[in-house]
Amino acid sequence: MVDTGTPGAGEVPGQVTVGLEVSQWPFLSGEADDPQMHAILTVGVDGTEGTGRGPLLAQVLAVDCSGSMAWPPEKLHAARQAAVAAIRMLPDGTPFAVVRGNEDAAVVYPGTLGMARADEETRAAAVRAVHRLVAGGGTCIGAWLELSRRLLAEQDAPIGHVLLLTDGKNQHDERMPLAEVLELCAGRLICDAWGIGDGWDGQELLGIARRLHGSASSVRDEAALAAEYEKLMGRLLAKTVPELEISVTPMTGAAVRYLKQVYPGEAELTPEGGDSTGPRRFVTRAWGDEFRRYQLCLSADPTGRPHHEDLQLAVVAVGVPGGTDVRLPPPRPCVVHWTDDPALSARTDAQVDHFDLEFRLAEAIVDAREAFHGGDAGLTERSLGRAVRLAHAMDSDRQLARLTALVEIEDAEMGRVRLRPGVRAVDFEHLITESSHSTYGPASDLSTGRGRGAGAGGATVTCPGCSRQAPATARFCPTCRHDFRGPS
Numbered sequence: 001m002v003d004t005g006t007p008g009a010g011e012v013p014g015q016v017t018v019g020l021e022v023s024q025w026p027f028l029s030g031e032a033d034d035p036q037m038h039a040i041l042t043v044g045v046d047g048t049e050g051t052g053r054g055p056l057l058a059q060v061l062a063v064d065c066s067g068s069m070a071w072p073p074e075k076l077h078a079a080r081q082a083a084v085a086a087i088r089m090l091p092d093g094t095p096f097a098v099v100r101g102n103e104d105a106a107v108v109y110p111g112t113l114g115m116a117r118a119d120e121e122t123r124a125a126a127v128r129a130v131h132r133l134v135a136g137g138g139t140c141i142g143a144w145l146e147l148s149r150r151l152l153a154e155q156d157a158p159i160g161h162v163l164l165l166t167d168g169k170n171q172h173d174e175r176m177p178l179a180e181v182l183e184l185c186a187g188r189l190i191c192d193a194w195g196i197g198d199g200w201d202g203q204e205l206l207g208i209a210r211r212l213h214g215s216a217s218s219v220r221d222e223a224a225l226a227a228e229y230e231k232l233m234g235r236l237l238a239k240t241v242p243e244l245e246i247s248v249t250p251m252t253g254a255a256v257r258y259l260k261q262v263y264p265g266e267a268e269l270t271p272e273g274g275d276s277t278g279p280r281r282f283v284t285r286a287w288g289d290e291f292r293r294y295q296l297c298l299s300a301d302p303t304g305r306p307h308h309e310d311l312q313l314a315v316v317a318v319g320v321p322g323g324t325d326v327r328l329p330p331p332r333p334c335v336v337h338w339t340d341d342p343a344l345s346a347r348t349d350a351q352v353d354h355f356d357l358e359f360r361l362a363e364a365i366v367d368a369r370e371a372f373h374g375g376d377a378g379l380t381e382r383s384l385g386r387a388v389r390l391a392h393a394m395d396s397d398r399q400l401a402r403l404t405a406l407v408e409i410e411d412a413e414m415g416r417v418r419l420r421p422g423v424r425a426v427d428f429e430h431l432i433t434e435s436s437h438s439t440y441g442p443a444s445d446l447s448t449g450r451g452r453g454a455g456a457g458g459a460t461v462t463c464p465g466c467s468r469q470a471p472a473t474a475r476f477c478p479t480c481r482h483d484f485r486g487p488s
Helices: 073-089 120-131 141-153 178-185 202-211 222-237 350-373 377-394 397-403 425-435
Strands: 017-024 027-029 036-046 057-064 095-101 105-109 159-166 190-195 216-218 241-250 254-263 280-287 290-300 310-319 332-339 407-411 416-419 460-462 469-471
Touching: 017 310, 017 332, 017 350, 036 241, 036 254, 036 310, 036 332, 036 350, 057 073, 057 141, 057 222, 073 095, 073 120, 073 159, 073 222, 095 120, 095 141, 105 120, 105 141, 141 159, 141 178, 141 202, 159 222, 159 280, 178 202, 190 202, 190 222, 190 425, 202 216, 202 425, 216 425, 241 254, 241 290, 254 280, 254 310, 254 350, 280 290, 290 310, 290 332, 290 350, 350 377, 350 425, 377 397, 377 407, 377 416, 397 407, 397 425
Parallel strands: 027 332, 057 095, 057 159, 159 190, 190 216
Antiparallel strands: 017 036, 036 290, 095 105, 241 280, 241 310, 254 290, 310 332, 407 416, 460 469
């Protein structure tokens, strides 16, 4: 677990402790058209285990029962087994319901528009109801989430969670538009979305997960789904801090552009509070013993500000809405150092660099998917080659291993690859969801509040046009203007 600091005065043994660090490269050019300061905030929570707090969860299991789930029969069997595995893990007293989803949505357990409380009898009854699920109809994911929202709204549990499974695209969106439902659900529940079979849309699942602060995942082997549900439920049941609030207070001449979660996956954060020049509050959901990373973007105005010294640009703090016995870290500054030295202002923080590379890698994978669907094998290879080059620049063996399922890598640094024979459309969907789970990035140390990667200059790659080194985040070579997005 992340070290959130050594015990200090006033700390109570067994108390939940929160840590905060800010990693940034402070040097900006005062001549830039739109100066922006990017920083990575790392927030860690420790001590939730053994506190005596019970689970804070209310759980809805939304199971796709559209007609496509009928074949092959292993799909619906795996969906039933996974739902049963999750139900059996629910502690006594946990509110829960099972929703059958097709072009509509219906509560199949407890059978009324409400939720049951888990105990030996209700878990057994829910298992019997799950085993009676049959496939038929279309797919309207918005209807499933809207029913889940209504169910969870009646509960007083601090953490409302939906575990959603689908094997197809959202073909009946007009019945209950997903985009509208996501706006209604945002901030009211968390959703983890899973794909099974070969007809689902990875981008669609990512959109749900990012808006509702969950994750998008998939299984290649239906038989693995039950074990994955058990792992997910284990993590959920360990979360005992319902919310943490990150507040950013900009100084005069600064404004908050955005704050977004970048690790362990990307999630949208909607600010609360005044306009961008005043304090902004961002609520994050459902914490156990874990850490997450967020990218903060601030605009800055050098007019009338002194150069060649560190100036406070904003103050970042973490709090608990409603107050609790959680031990919080002191606020941390985000600074700027206006400089005329282009060698300083051209560099970036290593952690910011890392997550920019991950974002661009995800873009390359989506481009490859679109090219594959369009029948353009050459563009598919070039897009996957770009993804390989970025993964190599990140030094990410995990991302490279995922990509080798689709391509044979001839030269990772140059991005030369060859599409493997037999690649299917669903392979790109799996790659999209797998790559949405971020890698950790440069090392950090919450005990000191400083990122050890804070002074790094960022990764570089060899330009295939002129063989000079270029920043891995560059879209064009600064020497010969080679387009890194095009063919090598």
